[in-house]
Amino acid sequence: MIIISVIGYSGSGKTHFIQKAIRRLKTELNFEVAVIKNIHQHQIDEEGKDSYIFTEAGAVYSIIKNKFNENAIFFKKKINSEELIKWIIKGPFKVEIIFTEGFRNLSFPTILCVKEISEIKPQLNENVKAISGLITTSKLSQKSEIKLPIVDAEENFKSFLKIFEIK
Numbered sequence: 001m002i003i004i005s006v007i008g009y010s011g012s013g014k015t016h017f018i019q020k021a022i023r024r025l026k027t028e029l030n031f032e033v034a035v036i037k038n039i040h041q042h043q044i045d046e047e048g049k050d051s052y053i054f055t056e057a058g059a060v061y062s063i064i065k066n067k068f069n070e071n072a073i074f075f076k077k078k079i080n081s082e083e084l085i086k087w088i089i090k091g092p093f094k095v096e097i098i099f100t101e102g103f104r105n106l107s108f109p110t111i112l113c114v115k116e117i118s119e120i121k122p123q124l125n126e127n128v129k130a131i132s133g134l135i136t137t138s139k140l141s142q143k144s145e146i147k148l149p150i151v152d153a154e155e156n157f158k159s160f161l162k163i164f165e166i167k
Helices: 014-029 050-057 081-090 117-123 141-145 157-163
Strands: 002-008 033-037 061-065 071-075 097-101 110-113 128-132
Touching: 002 014, 002 117, 014 033, 014 097, 014 110, 014 157, 033 081, 050 061, 081 097, 128 157
Parallel strands: 002 097, 002 110, 033 097, 110 128
Antiparallel strands: 061 071
């Protein structure tokens, strides 16, 4: 199981990077990928909806399915990110890569997404293996000052695979 953490400020390109990486991993390597996203600003499940009512009544989690065969799982039980990763690994579905988005406290190989060079230093930690995000679309001359590889999931897919030892 490969777990890759993606961190960065809001609007830095985290979701865009993960989206592009998933498409390439799926279409070119046939990998099954899961994503765990940390949402800070808002509640996911709306008060008054059935899934909310079930978890408020005491269900540990509520699984909903719609007519389009789309599923969603809502956990009421407090579950930390490490427990959630274990749950996915043990789950009934084959998953080869997990991306986590927005969890700064995980110690997995990490991609730091930034808009500009000044955002790197305040967010850098020992787990960061590469830089990505909106910086990949800019023509900054200072890019050469960055000691870590700069990768774009589309343009530098093979470099991304190599950095994170994906075979």
